[in-house]
Structure formats: C-alpha cells, structure tokens
Amino acid sequence: GQNIDQPTEMTATEGAIVQINCTYQTSGFNGLFWYQQHAGEAPTFLSYNVLDGLEEKGRFSSFLSRSKGYSYLLLKELQMKDSASYLCAVRDSNYQLIWGAGTKLIIKP
Amino acid sequence: ETGVTQTPRHLVMGMTNKKSLKCEQHLGHNAMYWYKQSAKKPLELMFVYNFKEQTENNSVPSRFSPECPNSSHLFLHLHTLQPEDSALYLCASSQDPGQGTDTQYFGPGTRLTVL
Numbered sequence: 001g002q003n004i005d006q007p008t009e010m011t012a013t014e015g016a017i018v019q020i021n022c023t024y025q026t027s028g029f030n031g032l033f034w035y036q037q038h039a040g041e042a043p044t045f046l047s048y049n050v051l052d053g054l055e056e057k058g059r060f061s062s063f064l065s066r067s068k069g070y071s072y073l074l075l076k077e078l079q080m081k082d083s084a085s086y087l088c089a090v091r092d093s094n095y096q097l098i099w100g101a102g103t104k105l106i107i108k109p
Numbered sequence: 110e111t112g113v114t115q116t117p118r119h120l121v122m123g124m125t126n127k128k129s130l131k132c133e134q135h136l137g138h139n140a141m142y143w144y145k146q147s148a149k150k151p152l153e154l155m156f157v158y159n160f161k162e163q164t165e166n167n168s169v170p171s172r173f174s175p176e177c178p179n180s181s182h183l184f185l186h187l188h189t190l191q192p193e194d195s196a197l198y199l200c201a202s203s204q205d206p207g208q209g210t211d212t213q214y215f216g217p218g219t220r221l222t223v224l
C-alpha cells in the first residue's frame with residue numbers, strides 16, 4: 001500500500017527553527033507537495049519538490065531525498081501565525097496525490 | 110484569496126435530510142475535486158472532474174452524488190447521510206491533473222455535522 005508518515009504534533013518557540021519530517025512509500029514518484037492549513041481554513045500551497053535538494057522560499061525551505069523517500073519542511077524565525085497544520089502529499093505514478101495526516105504545529109511565545 | 114469559494118461554510122443536517130454543497134472556482138482551471146477531511150486523518154479524495162467529466166470515484170457511497178455542470182462549478186448532493194459522514198468537505202481545483210507540477214487550490218470547506 002501507499003503511505004505517508006509525518007508526526008502528529010510538534011511544539012516550538014517563537015523565533016526558533018522547526019523541521020517537520022515526511023517519509024513516504026508510494027507507487028512511483030512525480031513530486032512532493034507541502035501545504036499549510038490554519039484551523040477552519042483552506043489548505044494553501046507552500047512548496048513543490050521533484051528533484052533532490054533544498055528549495056528555499058523566504059522563511060520556509062523544503063528538502064527532498066528521493067532515494068530515502070524523505071522530505072522535510074524547515075520553518076525559520078517562527079512567528080505565532082505559523083501555528084497551523086502542515087500537510088505533506090506525494091504524487092504517485094498515476095498522478096494521484098497521496099496525503100499524509102498532517103502535522104499540527106504549536107508555537108509558544 | 111485562493112479563488113475557490115464554497116457554500117455553505119457550516120451545515121447541520123439530520124439523517125433524513127437532503128442538502129447540497131456548492132463550489133465555484135475563479136481560476137480558469139479545468140479540473141475540480143471533492144475531498145473529505147476528518148480529524149487526524151489524511152485527506153480522502155472522493156471525486157475528480159476533468160473538463161466536466163468524472164474521472165475518479167473512490168468507492169464513495171451513493172448517498173454522496175456529485176454534479177459538475179461546467180468547469181467552474183461543482184456540487185455535492187447529500188441524502189440520507191450517517192453520523193460518521195460528519196467532517197470538513199473541501200473542494201479544490203487545478204489546471205491539469207496529468208502534470209506532475211499540477212497544484213491544487215482549495216476552498217475553505219464546508220463543516221458538515223450529521224445528527
């Protein structure tokens with residue numbers, strides 16, 4: 001079967017750095033997505049990785065290792081507004097998106 | 110901001126009611142999706158429409174009935190639901206599901222409670 005694993009919940013301090021991991025086992029690979037979802041709101045697109053390496057976009061960076069079936073989302077200079085759930089999704093060989101259950105990130109002052 | 114709107118935002122219904130969820134996208138996309146989101150579970154894809162044609166139906170019970178009259182509008186008709194159907198129902202759209210880079214854009218969802 002296909003599977004995406006991410007931690008259920010993480011806590012971090014305002015101003016700090018946090019890394020949210022995602023491991024996947026899918027039938028083929030056509031890219032990995034990260035989304036942010038604030039409580040009661042729509043998931044919003046953060047990043048897309050299809051090649052190995054680090055993609056940086058402001059305070060957020062996303063890393064991919066296809067050989068390890070692994071990605072992480074790195075959030076720097078954490079702000080209270082970063083409190084949200086972060087969803088990892090992989091596009092498989094049939095171009096279907098396989099979703100993780102999401103990681104709830106709690107930021108404390 | 111995302112260009113995908115959903116109504117209503119909240120819905121409470123009894124098991125014998127009939128209701129409909131509406132989604133509209135203003136992004137000029139060709140594909141639209143219905144997802145079910147339950148607490149601490151991955152998003153469950155329910156239906157996919159591409160150029161108004163249904164391309165996916167992931168073993169969804171017949172009490173959920175989708176309708177896609179055009180590429181901008183998507184409905185989910187509900188009847189004789191069960192309490193376990195209570196969840197957040199998300200609509201999304203994208204340009205081309207056959208491309209690896211294709212990004213889905215979501216609406217804010219309808220929070221459904223079945224009594």
